[in-house]
Each structure stands twice: as structure tokens, then as C-alpha cells.
Amino acid sequence: MHVGILGPVEAHSPDGRISVGGPRPRTLLALLAIRVGDIVPLDRLIDELYGSEPPSDAANALQGQVSRLRRALGDAALIEFYPAGYRLALPAERVDAHRFAALAADGQRALEQGDPQAAESLLSEALQLWRGPALADVHAADHATRLEQQRATATSSLMAARIRLGKADVQEIADLVRQHPLDERLRGYLMQALNQQGRQAEALQAFEDAKAMLADELGTDPSEELRAVHLQILRGQTHRELPSQLTSFVGRQEELRRIAALTSRLVTLTGPGGAGKTRLALQSAGPDAIFVDLAPVKDVAAATLHALGLKETVLAPEDRLALALRERDTLLILDNCEHVIVQAAHLAQRLLTTCPSLRILATSREALGITGETLCPVPPLNPEQSVALFVDRARLVNPGFVQDRHTVDICRELDGLPLAIELAAARTRTLTTQDISDRLNDRFRLLTKGNRAAAPRHQTLRAVVEWSWDLLDSDERDLAAALATFSGGATLDAVEQVCGHDVEVLEALVDKSLVEAGDGRYRMLETIREFCSQHKRVDAEHTAYFHALARRADPELRRRDQVEWFTRLTAEHANLLQAVEWATEHDPDLALQFVSDLSWYWYVKGSRTEVQGVAQKLLTLVEEETTERYAILLALAAPERVPAVLTQLRGPIEQPFVLIAWAMLTGPPDPAAPRTDLQDEVERSDDPWVQGLIGFSNSYLTWARHGDRAQAIEQSRAALRQFQDLGERWGAAQVLDVLANLTEDPREALALTDEALRAVGELGAKEELAELRGRRADRLLDIDQDAAERDYLQALEMATQAGLAATRALANAGLAKIAQRRGEPARAEALLREAQQELGFGWMHAAAKQHVEEVLNELGPASKPPPFE
Incomplete structure (x- = not known):
């Protein structure tokens, strides 16, 4: 069944046109069709059907008309009765007026979005549904007027589309102007159509005709829009004006x-x-x-x-x-x-x-x-511009918006991408910035409410990325999805090995702005990466590649090229951690070995706190074993359990972090204690790095136990040569620090400390940098108190970042000494009590506790805290 009201009212079934009946049944059908699918109230139907003189029994009269209409249509179910009224049970598209409205709206939208070809097609189809004046044979003046207005609007939009397409019909527009002489928009279209056909003089005369008519009929001048068309024709400009912008321009x-x-x-x-x-x-x-x-x-x-x-x-x-x-x-x-x-x-x-x-x-x-x-x-906006854009757009929907710390987080998480920032800012009308920030892990669902009038590809964040995705070929899509597995970008070698595509495909993604290239690495914006990673993951291949890299790199970290290898692993830090986390979930035994292979890198880079969480999770997934790699896992996840495993190890030790953990947690060996097999195994090692470490340890013990300064210095210098021959900066820095302790010349001690700082600085060794900065402050304390204070504060900040409680405690103890010398005992005591609270398990913590207690004792008996538990 189809109902037509854009002309005489009529109904059609699959068998042909239906004879609806006289004026009242036709009017009733029209009234129901206008609101098809909705219940039309009884009183409204009576009012519109009978006007100001309804019959005495209007309800029964209406029911009679409904019965006649049902019989005419041949299907009583088409007109449903409800206590509130009647409803025409047809889909909206079965009524020509509703189909016209939908097509006209789509055509207008296409025109606004810059697609005149689609607009012309849609609007033409819509207007072809008209068979004459709306509701031509029934009395429904208000409805007819509204429909005719919609027809006029669609006709005007169709003329606009044809003007843009350069195929407007001058005669057609001239006829419309005669029908609607006061419509300035139609007169403007007539001028443009004439001008497009090279009839500039006629176009200019059409403006003069419009000007005279408006003056005679309305006593007004032409509108600004019509004058602009006139000016374009005078200047010979026929192209469209640049799109005007509705918001301010920020940054760039x-x-x-x-x-x-x-x-x-x-x-x-x-x-x-x-x-x-x-x-x-x-x-x-x-x-x-x-x-x-x-x-x-x-x-x-x-x-x-x-x-x-x-x-x-x-x-x-x-x-x-x-x-x-x-x-x-x-x-x-x-x-x-x-x-x-x-x-x-x-x-x-x-x-x-x-x-x-x-x-x-x-x-x-x-x-x-x-x-x-x-x-x-056109790169992403910088942080300052990103925040400025967010604030500007947020205040459009929420005038009272005030920037807060979450604003910066949102802009950073959205990569400084302007459209994403604008979409997020639009959500401040209903969400707090914290709500938005917390939901950015599902950004494609969150950022869906854009400008309805914008092109579809710019209305949601997903649509923006899909526009790029749809332009890729199959190889490019496959590589983009695989590359999204990398959380920290990738080298060309990693892309080829993990993703299985050659450089030409990668270059295509760079060319198409899906991938950024720089410093030998290929990266995706996080928004693009999140979208692409939904299509494919290559986690197993990714993990295998980075485990192989870690195994290859580990011995190189203690040789001459260590700076280059530390730099390489640092660049892959996020990928390495991602790979360990995946292995922990899917292959704990692999993860256990992976953690061991990375342990020296993590130690030197000061990442033990960062990896503690994944180490603790892995500890719950693997069986206990008496192995070097299990001892390493314990050192990261549960250090108090390490000594018990160390006593059972038999060697040989392959991973030096075991020796460092041994020293940090148990301290210097007790000379009265029986030697262990592991001690003998380590001292027999022919590894030059281990030999240098033994020389360093022996020099420290010679001085600590016997006070033989000269021999300790000789042993230290031999160990220093050992490390320097290897090109090993970490070990050299440890020995330089011992020599700084052994020298009796304060200036030489500072120079040796500075040399040690330079060595570990090349490696980016956070823990050593913090510890050495604190010891430099110790050595400055009696030379330049203000400089010592600056170094203590710097050491404190670095230790905080690296999660080094013992180093923080020692820095606070140094600051307490300065406070005491400046006559600030209360501040000194507060700093020491704070240090006391931070210390926990291990030899280094015990040594720091002893030092803090000694400084507290210097403050006097009244300030002495309770004994350590």
C-alpha cells in the first residue's frame, strides 16, 4: 500500500489505484498519512475533518468515516484504533510526503557537505514525487501550506546544486522567479545561471530588475547575499567563496x-x-x-x-x-x-x-x-596549543569551564590531534575532565559526538581514522595492523622481522601519514595505533624478536660498545616491557628467562621499581627453583627471599645482576663465616668483567677490614684498568667512587666523583647517578655547604624517580646535617625521622639506617628516636 498526498489524495495497492471515496474519506486518509505511524488524537481528527461545525455525535460520525475508509482500502488492519485515536499502520516511506522529506533532507545535507552531484540527484528524485499542489482535492490548508514551503526549499536547494554543477537551466529558474518574485535567493540563482552561460549583461540587468521590484513592493534594498552575487559578476568572479569558519583559529x-x-x-x-x-x-x-x-x-x-x-x-x-x-x-x-x-x-x-x-x-x-x-x-599541536584549543572549544559548550591538570593529560593522550581534542572538549558539557581522561582507553566510543553538519568522516574519531584505513591496500592494512602491536615504535629491522613486509609497504604508510618516520624509527600516533591494533596482533612474533634482542644485547652491555647497546635498548624500553608482560601471560617460562636477560639493563637504567609489578605477577605463575634466573626474579619481586636461594646456588654465574643483588642484600661477607662453593666459583671466573668486580670488592674489603689505604688504592687502580680496558663505564664508576673515598685530598675526591658521574651519565644509569650525586654532596659538605645542599636536593629528586629509599634516606640525612649547622634542629629531626620511616630490607638499607641513627645521635639525647624495629 502506498499513499500520495503531494497532489490529489490517492492510494495504491499492488493491484493498482484504489478508489478512496468522497471528500471526507480522502481528507481522513490525508490526515492520517501526514502523521503516518503516529496515533492521531480523536479530537484533532474531528476538528480537522469537520471544522467549526462538527455533527452532534462527532465521535460516531468519525467512526463511520473510518469504517468507510477501511472498506475502501480493503484492509481494516491498516487503520488501527487506540483509546486516544487512530493510526495509519504503514512505514513512513510508503507515504510520498514522508519519502519526499527524507530525500530532500539527504539532498540538503549533501549540498552542505560539498557534494552537489549527490545533492542534485537526491533533490531531483524528491521533487519528482510531486503530482501537483499538495492535498489538491481536500480541505487541509495549513498542511498544504507547510508542504508547499518544503517544496520551495527543496527547489531552491536543487537550483543551488545545479549552479555549483554549472548546469542550471535559465528558463526554469526564470519561471520560478515569476512564481516567487520576492525570493531573493532565486533571483541570485538566475543571475549566476545567466553569468555561467556567458550572459553577463543579462545577469547584471536581472539584479537591476530585482532591485527595482524590491524597492516598489517592499521599499527595501537587495540583501547582502544578492549584492555579493552582483559584485562577483562585476568582478568576473564566478567561483564559490571560501567556507566561513564558525570557531576561532588556535595555534599553528x-x-x-x-x-x-x-x-x-x-x-x-x-x-x-x-x-x-x-x-x-x-x-x-x-x-x-x-x-x-x-x-x-x-x-x-x-x-x-x-x-x-x-x-x-x-x-x-x-x-x-x-x-x-x-x-x-x-x-x-x-x-x-x-x-x-x-x-x-x-x-x-x-x-x-x-x-x-x-x-x-x-x-x-x-x-x-x-x-x-x-x-x-602538519604535525600535532604542541602541548600549549593543545590545551589552548581544548579550553577554547570547551567554553563553547560549557562557558564556566576551567582548565585543570586533567586537561593536559587529555591533550597528551590524544597526541595533540586537533579534531580529537575538539571532540573531547565537546564532552565537557556532560563529563568532567577526569571522566574524559579515565575513558580515553576507549577513545573511539567516547569521541563520537561531533558537528552534525560536518562531513561524515569528521563527525567521530573512528570515522577520521577509518577514512585513512579505507584508502590502504591489503598489504598496507596488514602492515599497519601488525605495526600497531609495537608500543614504542620500531626500527626497520623490527618491522621486517616481526611484521613480514618489506620497506616499500612501510614507506607507503609513511607517505600516507599513518606512520611517522624519524631517527631511524617508525611510530604511530596513539590514536591511529589503537584503531589499527583492533585488526591484527603479532604479539608472539613481537615477543620473540625482542627476547632475541635482549639476549644478544646483554653481554654487550659490559663491553666497549655498551653506550650504543644501552641506547638501543632504551629506545626499545616500552617494547621490551610489553614483550615481558605478554610472555608472563602466555609463556611464564619464557618470561622467566626474559627477565633474567634484561636484569642488568633494568638495574643500570634504574627500572627495578617500574618492573616490580610484572615481576610479582610472574612470581605467582612459575614454580620455585634453585636457579640464577629465579634468584633474579626474587630480587625484583620479593628481595627478602633472595638470600635463601643464593646460599643454594652452585654457579657458574652468567648474569652479573645476581652478584649485585647479592652484595646489596647481604653486604660484605663475614670473614669468620665459612666460604661457600658459590664464592669460590665466582673468584675462579675467567670473565674479565667479573675479575674487575672482584678487584673492586677486594679493594673495598681491604680498606674496610684492615685500614690498609695504600693496598686498597693499588687494588682499586688495578680494577679500574680492568674495566677501562673493557670500555666498561659502570664498573669504572664504582672503582672511581672507592678511590674518592680512599684519597685524603678533598679536591681529588670531587674530581674522581665527577669522573664517575660522567661515566654513568653516558649510560643513563639512574640509580648510580642518584647515589653518586649524594656522595658528591657528602664530599662538598665541608667545602661548600650551599653547593652540597643543591647536590643533596638533586640526589633526593633522582632517588625519588628511581624508587631508591636508601639513597633518599642518605640525602635527607645530609640535608639534616646542613639544617643542624644552620641552627634548625627541628627541621633536621623531621628530615631524619622521614628517612627513618622509608628504610626497609637489605644490607644497603641497614647501612643507611645506621648512618641516620648516627646523625640523630649528633642532635642530642632529647632528639633520639626509639630504636629501629
């Missing part, structure tokens, strides 16, 4: 300066979706630029013709454009080239070679790739 000053300084005739703004390329292009362009939105089109040359307001002729579109632009000094903006990149490149090259004064500013997620092109990457 550096990019604007760069674009302004470029002398190239073809500049392409490149960057990922949502980076703000279009907005930047519009901001940098002058008012006379010609703007061509290529996102909704398939024919670049035709779209450019339409933007110029030119009509297609027997000439090819490229030739027509070349003739039109040959003598013009203007800027052509080709926006959103990525999905028609080949066409855009060909057209740009043709126009630039034939139009000497033409300049082109293109926006694309990849370069056009033609001679003379200058690329201007």
Missing part, C-alpha cells in the same frame, strides 16, 4: 609563517586525519582563493570546474580549466586529495605548466609526488 603560527615564506607554486600540507590541514589551508589563503573540496568527488577536474562556476563544454575539463586560469594570478586550494591522488597530481601538473601565475595549495595525507612540490607537514 609556525606553520602559517612557513607557508607564507614558501616560494614554491605547489605546496602540499600533509598529515594524519584530524590534524587540521583544511583549517590551516583556509587560514593561510587570501579571500580570493578558489577552494575545491575533493572529499566527496570522483572527478577532480570536474569538481574544480564547478568550484570555479564554469560550465562544461566540448573541451575536456582540463583544457577548459587551463583556458580559464591561464591569465589569472590566484591560489587554487585542492582539499582532501588523498583518495583521488593520481587525478589531483595530473591536474596540478597540467595547470602549473600552462598557467604561469597560478599557485596551488593542496591538503592530503600523502604527497602528490610531482616535480616542484614542496611538502609542509
Whole structure:
């Protein structure tokens, strides 16, 4: 069943047209069809059916009309009765007025989004549903007027679409103007249509006719819109004005300066979706630029013709454009080239070679790739600009918005991507910044409420990334998804080994702004990475690759090229931790070995606190064993249990972190205690690094037990040569620190400490840097108290970052000494009590406790705290 009201009221069944009956049944059907699917109240039906003189028994009369209409339609179920009224039980699209409204709305939306071709098709289809005046044979004046207004609006939009397409019919528009002489928009379309056909004089006369008519009929002047069309025709400008912007422009000053300084005739703004390329292009362009939105089109040359307001002729579109632009000094903006990149490149090259004064500013997620092109990457906004944009957009929906600490977190998590920031800011109308920040791990669900009038690809964050994803071929999609497994970017070797694609595919992703290349690494913005990782994961391959890297790197970390290897592992820090976490979940035995292989790197880099969580989880998943790798896991997850395992180890020791953990947790061996097999095994080692460590340990013990300074210095220098021959900076720094303790010259001690700091600084060894900075402060205490205070504070900050409670305690003890000397005993005591509270298990903590207690004793008996538990 279909019902028509856009003309005489009629109904059609599959068997043909139905005779509805007289005026009352036709009016009743129309009233129900206007509100199809809704219950129309009884009193409204009576009022509209009978007017001001209803029958005495109106309800029964209405029921009688309904019965007649049901019989005419041949299906009583089509008109449903409810206590409140009657309902026409048809889908809305079975009524021509509702189908017209839907098509017209889609056509208007296409027109607003810059797709006149689609708009013309949709609006034409909508208007073809009309068979004459609405509700022509029934009395429903108000409804008819409303429908005719919708018809006029759709007709006006259809004319606008045809104007943009350069195929408006002058006679058709002139007829409409005669029917609606006061409609200035139609008169403007008539002027534009005449001008497009080269009839400029007639177009100008049409303006004068409109001006005279408005003065005679309304006593007014033409509107600003109509005067603008007139001015364009006078100037010979037929292209559309640049899209006006509804919000302020934030940031991008550096990019604007760069674009302004470029002398190239073809500049392409490149960057990922949502980076703000279009907005930047519009901001940098002058008012006379010609703007061509290529996102909704398939024919670049035709779209450019339409933007110029030119009509297609027997000439090819490229030739027509070349003739039109040959003598013009203007800027052509080709926006959103990525999905028609080949066409855009060909057209740009043709126009630039034939139009000497033409300049082109293109926006694309990849370069056009033609001679003379200058690329201007549009990077994410910097933190300051990101926050400024968020605050500006948030205040549009929430005038009382105040920036807080979560604002910065949100902008950082969204990679400084302008569209993502704007979508997040729009949520401040209903969510707090903390709510938004907490939900960014599901950003594609959160950031879904964009500008309804924007192009669909810019209405949600997912749509932005999908636009880029859909433009990739199968190999590019496969690599993008696999590359998203990497949490810290990847080297070319890692991409090839883990993802199984060659460099050409990777370069294509870089060209298309899905991947950033720099410093020999390939990275994705977190937003893009999160989207791509939903399509494929290569965690097992990723873990295997980085475990192999860790095993290969570990011995190199104690040799001459250690700086390069530490740098390489530091660059892969996030990937290494990710791989360990995956192995912990899926292959605990592999994870146990992986942790062992990384233990020296983690120790030197000061990452033990960072990895404690995954180590503790792994500890619950593996069986207890008397092995070196299990001792390492305990040192990271449960250090109080390490000594029991160390006493059972038999060697040989392959991972030096075992020896360091042994020393940190148990301290110097008791000379009265019987020697263990493990001690003998270590001292027999022919590993030069282990030999250097033994020499360092022996020098320390010689001084600590026997007070033989000269022999201790000789042993230290021998150990230092051992490490220096290896090119091993960590070991050298340890020995330099011992020599600084042994020397009786305070200036030499400082110089040795500074040399040690430089050595561990090259490695980025956080723990050693913090400890050595604290000992430098100790050595400055009697030389330059203010400088010592600065070093203690720096050591305290570094120890806090590295999670070193013992080093923090010693730094606080040093600051307490300075406070005591300055006559601030209360502050000194507070610092020492804070230090006392932080200390826990292990020899280093015990040594720090003893030092803190000694300084407390120096404050006097009244300040002495209770004994340590």
C-alpha cells in the first residue's frame, strides 16, 4: 500500500489505484498519512475533518468515516484504533510526503557537505514525487501550506546544486522567479545561471530588475547575499567563496609563517586525519582563493570546474580549466586529495605548466609526488596549543569551564590531534575532565559526538581514522595492523622481522601519514595505533624478536660498545616491557628467562621499581627453583627471599645482576663465616668483567677490614684498568667512587666523583647517578655547604624517580646535617625521622639506617628516636 498526498489524495495497492471515496474519506486518509505511524488524537481528527461545525455525535460520525475508509482500502488492519485515536499502520516511506522529506533532507545535507552531484540527484528524485499542489482535492490548508514551503526549499536547494554543477537551466529558474518574485535567493540563482552561460549583461540587468521590484513592493534594498552575487559578476568572479569558519583559529603560527615564506607554486600540507590541514589551508589563503573540496568527488577536474562556476563544454575539463586560469594570478586550494591522488597530481601538473601565475595549495595525507612540490607537514599541536584549543572549544559548550591538570593529560593522550581534542572538549558539557581522561582507553566510543553538519568522516574519531584505513591496500592494512602491536615504535629491522613486509609497504604508510618516520624509527600516533591494533596482533612474533634482542644485547652491555647497546635498548624500553608482560601471560617460562636477560639493563637504567609489578605477577605463575634466573626474579619481586636461594646456588654465574643483588642484600661477607662453593666459583671466573668486580670488592674489603689505604688504592687502580680496558663505564664508576673515598685530598675526591658521574651519565644509569650525586654532596659538605645542599636536593629528586629509599634516606640525612649547622634542629629531626620511616630490607638499607641513627645521635639525647624495629 502506498499513499500520495503531494497532489490529489490517492492510494495504491499492488493491484493498482484504489478508489478512496468522497471528500471526507480522502481528507481522513490525508490526515492520517501526514502523521503516518503516529496515533492521531480523536479530537484533532474531528476538528480537522469537520471544522467549526462538527455533527452532534462527532465521535460516531468519525467512526463511520473510518469504517468507510477501511472498506475502501480493503484492509481494516491498516487503520488501527487506540483509546486516544487512530493510526495509519504503514512505514513512513510508503507515504510520498514522508519519502519526499527524507530525500530532500539527504539532498540538503549533501549540498552542505560539498557534494552537489549527490545533492542534485537526491533533490531531483524528491521533487519528482510531486503530482501537483499538495492535498489538491481536500480541505487541509495549513498542511498544504507547510508542504508547499518544503517544496520551495527543496527547489531552491536543487537550483543551488545545479549552479555549483554549472548546469542550471535559465528558463526554469526564470519561471520560478515569476512564481516567487520576492525570493531573493532565486533571483541570485538566475543571475549566476545567466553569468555561467556567458550572459553577463543579462545577469547584471536581472539584479537591476530585482532591485527595482524590491524597492516598489517592499521599499527595501537587495540583501547582502544578492549584492555579493552582483559584485562577483562585476568582478568576473564566478567561483564559490571560501567556507566561513564558525570557531576561532588556535595555534599553528609556525606553520602559517612557513607557508607564507614558501616560494614554491605547489605546496602540499600533509598529515594524519584530524590534524587540521583544511583549517590551516583556509587560514593561510587570501579571500580570493578558489577552494575545491575533493572529499566527496570522483572527478577532480570536474569538481574544480564547478568550484570555479564554469560550465562544461566540448573541451575536456582540463583544457577548459587551463583556458580559464591561464591569465589569472590566484591560489587554487585542492582539499582532501588523498583518495583521488593520481587525478589531483595530473591536474596540478597540467595547470602549473600552462598557467604561469597560478599557485596551488593542496591538503592530503600523502604527497602528490610531482616535480616542484614542496611538502609542509602538519604535525600535532604542541602541548600549549593543545590545551589552548581544548579550553577554547570547551567554553563553547560549557562557558564556566576551567582548565585543570586533567586537561593536559587529555591533550597528551590524544597526541595533540586537533579534531580529537575538539571532540573531547565537546564532552565537557556532560563529563568532567577526569571522566574524559579515565575513558580515553576507549577513545573511539567516547569521541563520537561531533558537528552534525560536518562531513561524515569528521563527525567521530573512528570515522577520521577509518577514512585513512579505507584508502590502504591489503598489504598496507596488514602492515599497519601488525605495526600497531609495537608500543614504542620500531626500527626497520623490527618491522621486517616481526611484521613480514618489506620497506616499500612501510614507506607507503609513511607517505600516507599513518606512520611517522624519524631517527631511524617508525611510530604511530596513539590514536591511529589503537584503531589499527583492533585488526591484527603479532604479539608472539613481537615477543620473540625482542627476547632475541635482549639476549644478544646483554653481554654487550659490559663491553666497549655498551653506550650504543644501552641506547638501543632504551629506545626499545616500552617494547621490551610489553614483550615481558605478554610472555608472563602466555609463556611464564619464557618470561622467566626474559627477565633474567634484561636484569642488568633494568638495574643500570634504574627500572627495578617500574618492573616490580610484572615481576610479582610472574612470581605467582612459575614454580620455585634453585636457579640464577629465579634468584633474579626474587630480587625484583620479593628481595627478602633472595638470600635463601643464593646460599643454594652452585654457579657458574652468567648474569652479573645476581652478584649485585647479592652484595646489596647481604653486604660484605663475614670473614669468620665459612666460604661457600658459590664464592669460590665466582673468584675462579675467567670473565674479565667479573675479575674487575672482584678487584673492586677486594679493594673495598681491604680498606674496610684492615685500614690498609695504600693496598686498597693499588687494588682499586688495578680494577679500574680492568674495566677501562673493557670500555666498561659502570664498573669504572664504582672503582672511581672507592678511590674518592680512599684519597685524603678533598679536591681529588670531587674530581674522581665527577669522573664517575660522567661515566654513568653516558649510560643513563639512574640509580648510580642518584647515589653518586649524594656522595658528591657528602664530599662538598665541608667545602661548600650551599653547593652540597643543591647536590643533596638533586640526589633526593633522582632517588625519588628511581624508587631508591636508601639513597633518599642518605640525602635527607645530609640535608639534616646542613639544617643542624644552620641552627634548625627541628627541621633536621623531621628530615631524619622521614628517612627513618622509608628504610626497609637489605644490607644497603641497614647501612643507611645506621648512618641516620648516627646523625640523630649528633642532635642530642632529647632528639633520639626509639630504636629501629
